[in-house]
Amino acid sequence: MRVGAPKEIKDNEFRVALTPAGVFELVRRGHVALIERGAGEGAGIADAAYEAAGATLAEGPAGIFETADLIVKVKEPQPRECERLRPGQILFTYLHLAADRALTLDLLHSGAVCVAYETVTSPFGGLPLLAPMSEIAGRLAPQAGARCLEKPMGGRGVLLAGAPGVPPAEVLVLGAGVVGTQAAMIALGMGASVTVADRSPEPLRRLQARFGNAAKTIFSTPPALAELAKRADLVIGAALLPGAAAPKLIARDMLAGMKPGAVIVDVAIDQGGCCETSHPTTHSDPSFVVDGIVHYCVANMPGAVPRTSTFALASATLPHVLALADQGLGALREDPHLRAGLNIIAGEVVNAAVAAAHDLPSVSSARALGLRA
Missing domain, CATH: 3.40.50.720 (NAD(P)-binding Rossmann-like Domain)
Structure with a gap:
């Protein structure tokens, strides 16, 4: 799978979703890791470090959004990023959709598979990617x-x-x-x-x-x-x-x-x-x-300390990034805790709290993924 990490464009957001260690793991498993040039600079990670780990550097966001099957970000996509998403593409990032109706509608329109860090659960309890x-x-x-x-x-x-x-x-x-x-x-x-x-x-x-x-x-x-x-x-x-x-x-x-x-x-x-x-x-x-x-x-308070935040976040998300890269939607079908992160898929809301916040219809994630009840 082609996994892409674009440079964050939210105001004063200096974190990046993948570290060179994450790139190394993806490439070792046979995936292509696409990193936008300069994506890690705010966190003190040079492009050369990504290249040494096996990444392919992309010129600008188009090289990520037009090519990657899985987009890994830190913060919610901004409007011009939403316009680049395409049906079937997997987006894995913080979304916080209950507080943002406009973003929710944009993601529904995109047809993308939107998995939110903040609602992924753990077999041990809690929200391990939000923590x-x-x-x-x-x-x-x-x-x-x-x-x-x-x-x-x-x-x-x-x-x-x-x-x-x-x-x-x-x-x-x-x-x-x-x-x-x-x-x-x-x-x-x-x-x-x-x-x-x-x-x-x-x-x-x-x-x-x-x-x-x-x-x-x-x-x-x-x-x-x-x-x-x-x-x-x-x-x-x-x-x-x-x-x-x-x-x-x-x-x-x-x-x-x-x-x-x-x-x-x-x-x-x-x-x-x-x-x-x-x-x-x-x-x-x-x-x-x-x-x-x-x-x-x-x-985005943690964006003020991007080096600390980047390594803390990337370490927590990497196992799920690898699962999505290895199995695609199969990872969501097999792992109920990762499936809890699914908020939107193919133009449908599957998170009940998000649907309730915006008075939108919703379906169960199991039904949306074709699982038996």
Whole structure:
């Protein structure tokens, strides 16, 4: 199979979907690995490293999209990339379709087979291809929040760690999953006072077992969140409903009760965000202010540390890339966990959460792939 990795064109996105090690594995199995020239430069990977591993370098995106049977990316295809997709071509990348109706319709129109990293499951539980970027985004969130709290950035002028005789900043983390746990770890390490809210007891137990009494935990209810938001200097949105739109935990009217210059870092913005007033931003224009509250809603936070992110992501996705290259649609038929990543195929939505988010019809993945019930 011809497997292609184009250069990412989303604003300030420097990651790349394949490393030279991944290219080596593909070529060793008899596949052709196509890498767009310059695709790895942002992550510190030279074209020569890909060539040494056996890759064929392509001039521009046309050399990838027009030739490859399997397109491997990092972020969702941009409109001009969607125009290049063709029926039957497999696209394997982050999609986050529940938050993007226009992209969903573009991919339906393309006729491509669209497999999303973020809904692939594991026999051991969890979302193994979302986890590495969630870990990195969670670790970045307190850093981003700390910067936004600085007065020149529009924030309250508060240092997370405080100072002798001055209390530390109050950080509220919404969600005790992968992002929330990592955010709590870094915020605690930076000296902040941290509270984590979640609606389920088990993740709160895991978090308390890890951090002891260093991090406070609380069950997430609207009254509790409204009160905690008033005290918070920094709110980190980390709630996830796999494949579906993120729950709106911070309503617009709650902003009026927050401290002027407080910051919301909405890590869940890929799935629509945890805050009613959130909308996606970019690394080149990362924040905006609503009712005196600074919002940081960059939709590709790990793109800011592309070398770390590239190697973490590529290591997690490679076994599935190899399976798709070796077996094509057969890999989706044989592996129910990889099949969980299938969102769209041949003009049909097969992910129920995506269909529900956009009021579109859907079919089961088994039916779409011709499997017996």
